[in-house]
Amino acid sequence: MELAVISIEDYAKYPFLKGASTQIKELDLTIQNLVEDRFVLERAQKRVECAILDLTIGQMDVDRRKEISSFAASLILVIGTKKPWIKKRYALAVAKTAYSHLLSPQTTKAKIQSIAKDFDWDISEGKEAYKDFKIGFSFYLKNAAHMHGNEWKLVNQIIDKGLVYLNKDKVARLLQEEIKNRVEKRLDVPELKNLPEDINIIAFKLNALAQDIMGQETEEMPKTVVQAAFPPCINALYAEAAAAHHLSHIGRFTLTSFLLNIGMSPEAVNEMYKTFSDYNERLTRYQIEHIAGERGSATQYKPPQCSVLQTHGVCKNRDELCRRIYHPLGYYLRKQRMQNSG
Amino acid sequence: MGLDSREYVYQRFSEFYKDPANAVPAPPLPHKREFGYLTFKEKFMVRHRRFEQIANFRTVLADTVPSDVYHSCAYYENPDFDMDKKGWIGSDVVFDIDADHIPTSCNKIHDEFRCVKCGFEGRGLTPEECPCCGGTKFETKIWACDLCIASARDEVAKLLDMLEKDFGFSQDEVRVFFSGHRGYHVHIESEVVRSLDAMARKEIVDYVTGLGVAVLEKEDREQGARRKKKLSKKFNLHNYGWNRRLKVGMQTFLENASPEDLKEVGLRNKALLESKDTIIKRAITEGKWESIQGVSVQTWLKLAEHIREVQAAKIDTVVTTDIHRLIRMNGTLHGKTGLKKVEFKPKELQTFDPFTGAVAFKKGKVKVLVSDAPEFRMSGETLGPYKNQTLELPVAAAVLLICKRRAEVVP
Numbered sequence: 001m002e003l004a005v006i007s008i009e010d011y012a013k014y015p016f017l018k019g020a021s022t023q024i025k026e027l028d029l030t031i032q033n034l035v036e037d038r039f040v041l042e043r044a045q046k047r048v049e050c051a052i053l054d055l056t057i058g059q060m061d062v063d064r065r066k067e068i069s070s071f072a073a074s075l076i077l078v079i080g081t082k083k084p085w086i087k088k089r090y091a092l093a094v095a096k097t098a099y100s101h102l103l104s105p106q107t108t109k110a111k112i113q114s115i116a117k118d119f120d121w122d123i124s125e126g127k128e129a130y131k132d133f134k135i136g137f138s139f140y141l142k143n144a145a146h147m148h149g150n151e152w153k154l155v156n157q158i159i160d161k162g163l164v165y166l167n168k169d170k171v172a173r174l175l176q177e178e179i180k181n182r183v184e185k186r187l188d189v190p191e192l193k194n195l196p197e198d199i200n201i202i203a204f205k206l207n208a209l210a211q212d213i214m215g216q217e218t219e220e221m222p223k224t225v226v227q228a229a230f231p232p233c234i235n236a237l238y239a240e241a242a243a244a245h246h247l248s249h250i251g252r253f254t255l256t257s258f259l260l261n262i263g264m265s266p267e268a269v270n271e272m273y274k275t276f277s278d279y280n281e282r283l284t285r286y287q288i289e290h291i292a293g294e295r296g297s298a299t300q301y302k303p304p305q306c307s308v309l310q311t312h313g314v315c316k317n318r319d320e321l322c323r324r325i326y327h328p329l330g331y332y333l334r335k336q337r338m339q340n341s342g
Numbered sequence: 343m344g345l346d347s348r349e350y351v352y353q354r355f356s357e358f359y360k361d362p363a364n365a366v367p368a369p370p371l372p373h374k375r376e377f378g379y380l381t382f383k384e385k386f387m388v389r390h391r392r393f394e395q396i397a398n399f400r401t402v403l404a405d406t407v408p409s410d411v412y413h414s415c416a417y418y419e420n421p422d423f424d425m426d427k428k429g430w431i432g433s434d435v436v437f438d439i440d441a442d443h444i445p446t447s448c449n450k451i452h453d454e455f456r457c458v459k460c461g462f463e464g465r466g467l468t469p470e471e472c473p474c475c476g477g478t479k480f481e482t483k484i485w486a487c488d489l490c491i492a493s494a495r496d497e498v499a500k501l502l503d504m505l506e507k508d509f510g511f512s513q514d515e516v517r518v519f520f521s522g523h524r525g526y527h528v529h530i531e532s533e534v535v536r537s538l539d540a541m542a543r544k545e546i547v548d549y550v551t552g553l554g555v556a557v558l559e560k561e562d563r564e565q566g567a568r569r570k571k572k573l574s575k576k577f578n579l580h581n582y583g584w585n586r587r588l589k590v591g592m593q594t595f596l597e598n599a600s601p602e603d604l605k606e607v608g609l610r611n612k613a614l615l616e617s618k619d620t621i622i623k624r625a626i627t628e629g630k631w632e633s634i635q636g637v638s639v640q641t642w643l644k645l646a647e648h649i650r651e652v653q654a655a656k657i658d659t660v661v662t663t664d665i666h667r668l669i670r671m672n673g674t675l676h677g678k679t680g681l682k683k684v685e686f687k688p689k690e691l692q693t694f695d696p697f698t699g700a701v702a703f704k705k706g707k708v709k710v711l712v713s714d715a716p717e718f719r720m721s722g723e724t725l726g727p728y729k730n731q732t733l734e735l736p737v738a739a740a741v742l743l744i745c746k747r748r749a750e751v752v753p
Contacts, residue, residue, distance in 0.1 A: 129582060137509060138534045141542035154545045156556045159583040162510020162534075246470070246478055250660060311544050311553060312659050 003117065004110035012064040013101045015071035016094065016182055017118045024069050034073045035196045040066055044073035045202050051093035052086065052210050078187055080195055080203035086210050087187040095180035102172035109133070112171060119178045123171075129158045131165035135174075140164040143177035148307075148326050221263055222336050229339060231331035232317035233309055234258050241276050250304070250312050257291050257303040258328055266292045303328050347744045350708070350751045352382050352407060354741055355675055358702055359403040366403065366411075366673035367685075368396035370531050374417035374431065378668055379408035380677065389668075392422035409677030412668040415529075417536070425666070432536030435543065436669055437550070438661040439497045440525030441490035448489035452716045455480040483747055485716060486524030486679070491696060498526045501550060501655035502688050505530070508549070508583050513688050520696040522676030522683040527669065543663045550662075552654040555584050557646050577631050577642050584650075591649035593626050607648040611641050675702055680741035698722055703737040710740045712749040718742075 011020045034041060043061050047070060050058040061067040071094075078090045102112060109125065109132055116123045122136030137159060144152045158165040166174075195203075222229075230238070237255040241247050247255065259269050266288045273284045286295070293300035305327045309315040321338075325331045343351075358364050369375060377399055378389040388408075393399040403411065414421065415436045419429030441450075455468040459477035468480050498518065505511045505528070517529040538546075548554055557577055579585040595603075596618055604614060613636035614621065621637065624630045631642060661667055670676070670683050681700040697719045704721065712728040712735075719725070720739040732752055735743070743749035 129580075136534065138538060138542070141538060141545050145539070145541040145545045150554055150556050153554045153556075154549045155552060155554055155584050157583060158580060158585075159508050160510075161507070165582070248660075307548075308541075308544055308663075311547050311551075311663065 003114045004108060006111075006114055008064050008068075010111070012060060012067040014098055014115060014179075015068045016098075016179055016186075017115065019118075020068055020071070024065060024072065031076060031192075031196065031199070034069075034076065035198045037066075037069070039063075040069045040073050041198070041202075043067070043070035044077055045206070047071070047074040047093075048077050048086070048090055048206055049209060051090045052206065052213055055089070055093045055096055057093050057097050075183075075186055076192070076195075077199060077202055077206065079189060079192055080199050081206050081210070082191060082203075083207060083210060085214055086206065087184065089210075091180045091183035091187060094183050095176045098179050099172055099176035102175060103169060109168065112168060112175070116171065116175060119175070119182070121178075126163075126165045129160070129165040131158065132168045133171050134163040134165050135171070137162050137164050140166075140174065143174040146177065147173075221261075221333070223263070225259075225262055225264055226332075226336050226339070229332050229335035231322065231328045231335070232319055233306075233315050234328060236316040237314070241273075248312075248314075250309075251314055252287070253291065253301070254303045254309065254314055254328070256288055257301045258332075260288070260292050260300070261302055261329055262332055266294065343744060343747060344750045346753050347750045348383075351680065351741055351744055354680065354703055354737060355382065355409070356404075356407045358675060359400075359407055364673070364702070365400055366396070366671060369413055369672065371417055372396050372399070372413075374419075374421060376414040376416070376418065376421040376428070376668070377671075378412045378414075379403075379406070380410040382407050382409045382677075385409070390422050390424070392420075403674070409675075411671045411674035413671050415667045415669050416665060430665065433538075433665045433667075435530040435535045435538070435546065436661060436667060437501060437528040437655075438521070438525065438658040438669075439494050439501065439528070439656065440521070440523075440658060441486065441494045442484075442524070443658055444493050444497060444656050446490050446493040448487050450484070450490070452485035452487055454483040456482075484524075485718075485746065487716065487718070490524045494525045495691060497656045498528065499691060500653065501528060501657065502691065504550060504655065506688075516688050517685060518688050518691060519672060519683050519685050520681075520694065520700050521670060522674075522681045522700060523679055527683070529669075540663050540665050543665065547657065547659050547662045549584070550655045550657055551659070552584060552587075552650040555588070555646075555650055557588070557643065577639060577646075578629055579626075584653075587653045588646050588649050589626055591653050592645055593622055595645070595649060595652070596622055596626075607644065609641060609644055611637060613637050614641065614645075678745050680738065680745050701738045703741060706737045707734045708737055708740045709734050709752040710743065710749040711752050712743055715743055715746075715748045 006014075006017065006019060008023055011017060011023050014020070034044075039061070043058075043066065046059075047057045050056045061070065074090070078086055081087075101107060102115070113123055113125075113133070116135070119139075121139045123133055123139070126132060126134035128134070137154070140157070141154065144154070150156060154164075234255060237247065237251050240251070241255065256269060259272075260266065269288050270285055273279055273288075274281075289295045291301045304314075306315060306322070306325070309328070321331055321335060325334060373392070373394050375392075376389065377391040377393060378387060379402075380387050388406075391399075391402075393402075414433075416428075416433040417431040419431060421428060423429075450467050451465055453468065454463065454465055456463045457472040457475060457477045458479040458481060460472060460475035462472050462474035464473075468482055471478055472480070502516065502518070505516050506513070511530060511532065515530060515532045517531065519527040519529070521527050557579070579589045581589070596614065599615065601615060604611070613634065617634070621634055624633055625637075625642075632639075661669075672683055672685055675682055680702060681696065682702045684696075684700045686694040686699065698721055701721050709732065711730075711732045712726075713730060715726045715728045717724065717726045718739075720736060720742065723736070723739075725735065725739055735749075740749065740751070744751065
C-alpha cells in the first residue's frame with residue numbers, strides 16, 4: 001500500500017505529528033509571539049478548558065495554521081499550570097479526539113498507516129487473515145499491554161510469525177494510546193521560567209477550573225482499616241501468612257503494599273508480621289519501609305493490579321465484584337462504599 | 343560441606359577460572375550491564391559492578407573465584423550506580439524453566455527434606471508443613487535426574503515453538519542454555535523486545551502460559567448457560583496463535599484418547615469417543631462446533647481447558663516480567679553442581695545432554711566418602727547408587743556430590 005500524504009488538513013487534526021511543526025515554522029513560534037497572537041492564545045485556552053471539562057478539545061479553528069499553532073501554544077499553557085492532573089487530562093483529550101478522527105469512515109487505511117509510521121510502527125496491510133492491518137507484536141504490546149479487557153490480551157489475537165492482525169478500529173485505539181504517551185512526554189518538562197504574565201494568568205484560571213473537576217473525581221480512602229472490604233486475594237494471602245505458610249516474594253509485596261496503601265502504619269504492618277512463624281525482624285522492617293517509600297527511591301509502592309496477580313498465581317477466589325475492578329485497591333474502595341450505602 | 347571438601351571444590355573452581363580455555367563469553371553490550379557474583383567462602387553477594395572490557399571481568403573471576411556469577415538482563419546508562427539511579431535503557435527477554443516449578447514423573451523422589459524444628463526427615467517434594475510438628479522451615483537436598491531434565495526440556499520445546507511460529511523469532515535470535523542445575527534459560531536479545539516494559543512482558547508470559555484465552559473465560563461460561571447459541575458461535579477457533587494450538591492439541595488428544603483419559607480430564611461424554619472421526623472432521627477441521635449431537639459448549643470448554651494446560655509452557659513467571667533481573671552468566675559454574683551454564687542451538691534441544699555438554703572438570707579422579715547418592719550419569723559414564731562408601735570418582739562427579747552435600751573428600 002502506498003503511504004498517504006499528510007496534508008495541512010491532517011496536521012490540524014493530528015497536530016502532534018512530527019511534521020506539524022514544519023507547517024508553522026514561518027509563524028516563528030516563540031512564547032512571546034504566542035501571547036501576542038490573541039486568536040491563537042484564545043483557541044489554546046479553549047482547548048485546555050474543554051479537556052478539563054469534558055475531555056474534548058473544542059471546535060477546530062477554520063484557519064488550519066492557527067489551529068496547528070494553537071496546539072503548540074496549548075502545551076505551554078498546560079506546562080504553565082504545573083499540574084500533573086491537567087497534563088494527563090489534556091494528553092488524553094488530544095488522543096481521544098484524534099481517535100475519533102481516525103475512526104471516521106473518511107479516514108483511509110493508507111492515512112492510518114502514514115500516521116502509525118510517524119510513531120515508527122512496523123505496520124502493513126493485512127490481507128492474509130482478513131484483517132485491515134498487521135503490526136509487529138512489540139508495537140502491539142507497547143500499547144495494548146496497558147489496556148483492560150480480555151479482547152486486548154495477546155493470547156486472544158490473531159498472531160503469526162511475529163505479526164498481529166487487526167482491524168482499523170483496534171489500530172485506531174492503539175494509536176490513541178501512542179498519541180497520549182507522546183503528548184504526555186512533550187508535557188513532561190521541567191518548569192518553564194519567566195513565562196509572560198498573560199500565560200500565568202490563564203494557567204491560574206485553568207488551575208481553578210481543574211480544582212472544581214478534580215474535587216468531584218478523587219476518592220478518599222476510608223480513615224480506618226475496614227477488613228470486611230478486603231479483596232479475596234488479600235484475604236487469601238493474609239490467611240496463608242497467618243497459617244504460617246511461606247509467602248512468595250510477590251505475595252508478600254502485595255500484602256504489605258496493600259495494607260500500607262489503605263492507611264495501615266508501617267509499625268502496625270510489622271506487628272502483624274510478627275505473629276507469623278517465619279518472622280525476621282530486620283528483613284521485614286527493611287521491606288516494609290522500602291515499600292512505604294521511607295528508604296531507597298522514596299516512591300511509595302502500590303500493590304500490583306489484578307492482571308499481574310493473575311499472571312503470578314496470586315489472584316485467588318475471584319468473586320462477583322472482582323469482575324468489575326482492575327485493582328485490589330479499587331475493590332477495597334468499591335466494597336467499602338457498597339457496605340456504607342447498605 | 344566439610345572444610346577439606348570446601349577447599350577441594352574451591353581449588354577446582356579456581357583452576358577453572360584461571361584456565362584461558364574457559365574464558366567466559368561476553369554477553370551483548372557488556373559495558374551496559376550490571377555484573378554480580380557470590381563469593382565462594384563468605385557467601386557474600388557482590389553487586390553493581392561495571393566492566394568496560396569483559397577481559398577485566400575474567401580477571402576478577404580468576405582472582406576472587408566466586409561460587410556463582412551473574413549479569414543483568416537489563417542495559418543501563420550507569421550499571422554501577424544504585425538501583426534507582428542506574429538509568430534503565432532496556433532489557434533482554436529471559437525465560438527460566440526449572441524442574442522445581444514443574445511436576446515431574448520422578449516425583450522428585452531423589453530430593454530430601456529435613457524439618458529444622460523437629461528433625462523429621464523425608465523424601466520427595468518438600469511439604470508446606472512438617473507432618474510431625476507443623477513447622478515450615480526445611481533443609482533440603484535436591485537432585486537433578488534425567489526425568490527432571492526431560493520434563494524441563496519438554497517445556498522448553500513448547501516455548502521454542504511459540505517463539506518461532508507465533509512471535510516470529512528466527513533460530514539465530516533465540517539463545518538456549520542449560521542452566522547448570524536442573525533447568526534451562528532462553529534469552530532473546532533482539533532489539534525488537536529490548537524496550538518492552540514489565541506490563542508488555544507480562545503479556546508475553548500470559549501468552550506462553552495461555553492465561554486468559556477467551557474461550558475459557560468463566561464469565562463466558564456462565565453467560566453460556568443462559569445463551570448457549572451465542573457462546574457456541576464464539577467457540578470458533580481460527581487457525582492462528584493459541585486458537586491453532588488448541589485445535590491441534592484437541593485433535594491429537596482425541597485421536598489418542600482412551601475412555602480413561604477423558605475421565606481424567608473430567609469428561610464423561612461418550613459421544614466424544616464414539617464419533618471421534620466425525621468430530622475431528624466436522625468440528626475441528628470444518629469449524630462446525632455446534633453441529634455435533636451430544637457435545638455441548640461446556641464439553642468443548644472443558645476439553646479446551648485441558649489442552650491449554652498441556653500446551654502451556656511452564657515458565658517461572660516472575661523471571662520474565664522482572665526488567666532488572668540478574669541471570670547466571672553463560673560459561674560460568676553453578677555453585678550447587680559444578681556444572682557450567684552452556685549454550686546450545688535450539689535445534690539441538692532434544693540431543694544436547696547436560697551431563698556431558700555442561701561438564702566443566704574433565705580430568706582426574708579423587709577419593710570421596712559418599713553418604714548417599716542415587717544412580718546418575720556424568721560424561722557418558724553411569725555411576726552409583728552409593729550408600730556410605732569410600733571410592734575414587736571422576737572429579738566432575740565428586741564435585742557434584744560434594745556440592746550436593748552427599749559426599750566429602752577423603753584426605
